[in-house]
Amino acid sequence: MKLIAKTSFILCLLFVADLCFSYVRHAWHSQTALQDRPVPSALDPIVKQNADTLKAAASNKGISIVITEGFRSFKEQDELYKQGRTKKGNIVTYAKGGESYHNYGLAIDFALQKKDGSILWDMDYDGNQNGKSDWLEVVTIAKKLGFEWGGDWERFKDYPHLQMIPD
Structure with a gap:
């Protein structure tokens, strides 16, 4: 029974870590995508x-x-x-x-x-x-x-x- 609880806990931690990583990667990609772009003077x-x-x-x-x-x-x-x-x-x-x-x-x-x-x-x-x-x-x-x-x-x-x- 303890093994099931530990396994569930570890899986939950991995799931939360994956969500956090996905969010950070998206936010980071958005910022770096802007920095690599030329600065225009009008709407794309x-x-x-x-x-x-x-x-x-x-x-x-x-x-x-x-x-x-x-x-x-x-x-x-x-x-x-x-x-x-x-x-x-x-x-x-x-x-x-x-x-x-x-x-x-x-x-x-x-x-x-x-x-x-x-x-x-x-x-x-x-x-x-x-x-x-x-x-x-x-x-x-x-x-x-x-x-x-x-x-x-x-x-x-x-x-x-x-x-x-x-x-």
Whole structure:
């Protein structure tokens, strides 16, 4: 009986260690993938194309979205990083210049747009009245296009954020 308990304990430890290793490897790969990329001055063409496709696919479902942010320079990123730290406002990012996918043209932020033109970041809003959150419908489309959603992150949830590294 003790052997079964010890074996189970060891298997659980190995499983947890594997999960931790997978998480660290993913986080490390994401950062090194950025460092190896050249610094552009605009959104990556494939990311832009997928952002346009996202807008069109959302529109086909009766959802209007706007891209509120795309490429961001290192300097702009550093200014945003100061918010909630040395500048007034809430903390909106944990990435300094050079650490954000926005700095490499690989990320967009989006918001919903109502028929009256107003912009909202309401994850419960159901403007097309199909009983589903418009926000999550957009996220589902984005994931099918290859975007990673900031709302899936463990540490800091960034619900408007979508990013990708094109192949």
